[in-house]
Structure formats: structure tokens, C-alpha cells
Amino acid sequence: MNSSHDGNGTNEGPSRARGQRPAHGEPLLDRAFRILACFGPDVPELSLTALAARADLPKATALRIARQLTEHGALERTDSGHYTIGLRLLEIATVAPRGHGLRTVALPYLQDLWHATRQHVQLVVREGLEGVLVERLSAHDAPRVMYRVGGRLPLHATAPGLVLLSFAPTQFQEDFLTADHPADDDNLDLAATADALRPKLAAIRRDRYAVFSRPQWDTPMTGVAAPILDRHQTTIAAISVITPSQQNQPATHIPAVVAVARAITRAMTTEAAHDPLP
Structure with a gap:
């Protein structure tokens, strides 16, 4: 990291x-x-x-x-x-296409998801070995989360990070899993979990969503995330909903998160169809 x-x-x-x-x-x-x-x-x-x-x-x-x-x-x-x-x-x-451009297209859908859940809704892209939080909508009474807009989050220890890692190129995944990542207060020890992550990443690719819990936070939180694709069917971002674990039943959020991710994918594809660049 x-x-x-x-x-x-x-x-x-x-x-x-x-x-x-x-x-x-x-x-x-x-x-x-x-x-x-x-x-x-x-x-x-x-x-x-x-x-x-x-x-x-x-x-x-x-x-x-x-x-x-x-x-x-x-x-x-x-x-x-x-x-x-x-x-x-x-x-x-604001002119960064993976930041503001993506956010502009995705924001109406993120707002719909936020209205439906009244929790934290996040939009994340991958930058190197970490995720970058592009947008977050939060209810005023939602418990605090550790990540700010523009901040970085671990790929292996968050729901959107796992989605981005799962759909990253195979060689990148192997390099990431075998790299020396120091454990700290915010990140899980990747060295201790790398072998267990491989089948989990395969399951996320199959199911097209990820669920991840953080019991060590002051308020234990659980996230559900799904991938956003571009017109080449390459994963360019992930959206997630984060709720308190004691209140959260991930299965209730999975359909909405997956549906919104697909809607943003369609919108991104439509937007790209009007782009004169190849």
C-alpha cells in the first residue's frame, strides 16, 4: 500500500x-x-x-x-x-474523466440509491494499489466511516476495493496478492489472508458483487459493492452501500446495488457513444 x-x-x-x-x-x-x-x-x-x-x-x-x-x-x-x-x-x-466525469454520470443514480438506503453510498475507482473515493453520499445520522472523498482505501479490506481487485487484470491480482503490504490499524494483514482471498475474488467475479464487514471499527460496518463497466466491458469503478453491521442484512441491499451499477454502466456506455474518440 x-x-x-x-x-x-x-x-x-x-x-x-x-x-x-x-x-x-x-x-x-x-x-x-x-x-x-x-x-x-x-x-x-x-x-x-x-x-x-x-x-x-x-x-x-x-x-x-x-x-x-x-x-x-x-x-x-x-x-x-x-x-x-x-x-x-x-x-x-474536475476535468479528470475517472473522477468528475464519472461522478457526473453516476451522481443521479447514486442519489437514487442513497434515497433508497439512507446510508453511506460510495463511488470508488482504482489508482495503483489502492482505491480512490470519488464520491460519497451519507445520511446525516449515519455512523462515521473512515474514508473521505479523495481519500484512499485498501483494495483487499473494503467491499468496493474487493470488486476492483476481482476485476483487475490477472497479473495485477497476483502481483498485488504476493507483494509486501504492511499491516496497520486500518488494513487487514494481507499476507495472512492472500490464499483465502483468491477463491473469494473468483466468487465476486462470478456473482458480480462483494460483501465485506469491518468489525474492528468503533461502529462495525458492512459494505455491499458492485462493478461499473465501460463500453469495452472493462471495470472502471465500483459503487457500494455501507451500513452498520448490527442493522445490516446484506441480501436486502445486493439487488439495489447491482441494479444501480448496471444502470450507471448503461449510462456510461450511452455517454461514450456520443464521444468522437475511439
Whole structure:
């Protein structure tokens, strides 16, 4: 897993010794993204000193890059002189087809599913070895879940993650299952469950839905998820409903989740039919 993100979207500093100067020739873009990755839902703004420390950059380097990012709108300055993420990044992100484009097509169907369940409804895509939460609709009285919009979640320890892993290319699945994934408070120990996951992934491909429970959360939760396909019949996303385990009877949500996933698939296919690109 990407160790720079936990289930809450918080960020940890890189492993290089704090204060050490970046390697000679390290691309400016890499350092700029390290600065941007310092922010999170629990860290909305940072002083220059804190930003340099979290990015593991010399203060002068952090200042130079932060000024450039501010000039382009990727960062903004608060009244106190701290740095925060700029709206320009949101403007750019809204044109991402796997993010905003998918969300635009799927949102009416997600809203229907939310009205039917009055629980958490999620839209997730795969990015590398993790899932990324593109959209979430939640009832005001639904128990808190650990994942925020834009945050990352484990493929092997969530219902939508299991769907995305199940329909990923075979070689990707094997590489994922045999890779060294550290266990932490949010992720199950994949090394201990990899052999058991293979038949489970096969069952998900057969049934076209996944069910997964998280008993270790403060409020145990159970998710039901199903795949969304593109016009080439490739899985591009997963939707899920998450409810408290003590209230949840997964079988009651499976038909609705599968039906909505199919409806979004049809809508995506229709949308693509009007796209002049091959």
C-alpha cells in the first residue's frame, strides 16, 4: 500500500532523514507534489516551517517552490501567512474523466440509491494499489466511516476495493496478492489472508458483487459493492452501500446495488457513444 495515506487521508513524511537535502537532480515536480501531499483533512494549512519539515525539504527550497505554487493557484496564503491548498487544483481535478466525469454520470443514480438506503453510498475507482473515493453520499445520522472523498482505501479490506481487485487484470491480482503490504490499524494483514482471498475474488467475479464487514471499527460496518463497466466491458469503478453491521442484512441491499451499477454502466456506455474518440 501507499504508506503516505491512511484511511483518513492523513499524510506521513517520506522515509528520508528529516532535514537532509534532496538528492541532486531531484525533479522540481516531485518536490512540488511532496509539498502538496503534506496537506490533508486534518492538516488544512501549514506554516512555511511546518511545510518544509513535513515535505523533508530545506526551508529555502520549500519557500521557493511554495511561492511558485502560489503564483499558479495551487497553493493559497491565509490571513495568518500560512499555506493552504488552492482552488486551482479543484478546477483542474474536475476535468479528470475517472473522477468528475464519472461522478457526473453516476451522481443521479447514486442519489437514487442513497434515497433508497439512507446510508453511506460510495463511488470508488482504482489508482495503483489502492482505491480512490470519488464520491460519497451519507445520511446525516449515519455512523462515521473512515474514508473521505479523495481519500484512499485498501483494495483487499473494503467491499468496493474487493470488486476492483476481482476485476483487475490477472497479473495485477497476483502481483498485488504476493507483494509486501504492511499491516496497520486500518488494513487487514494481507499476507495472512492472500490464499483465502483468491477463491473469494473468483466468487465476486462470478456473482458480480462483494460483501465485506469491518468489525474492528468503533461502529462495525458492512459494505455491499458492485462493478461499473465501460463500453469495452472493462471495470472502471465500483459503487457500494455501507451500513452498520448490527442493522445490516446484506441480501436486502445486493439487488439495489447491482441494479444501480448496471444502470450507471448503461449510462456510461450511452455517454461514450456520443464521444468522437475511439
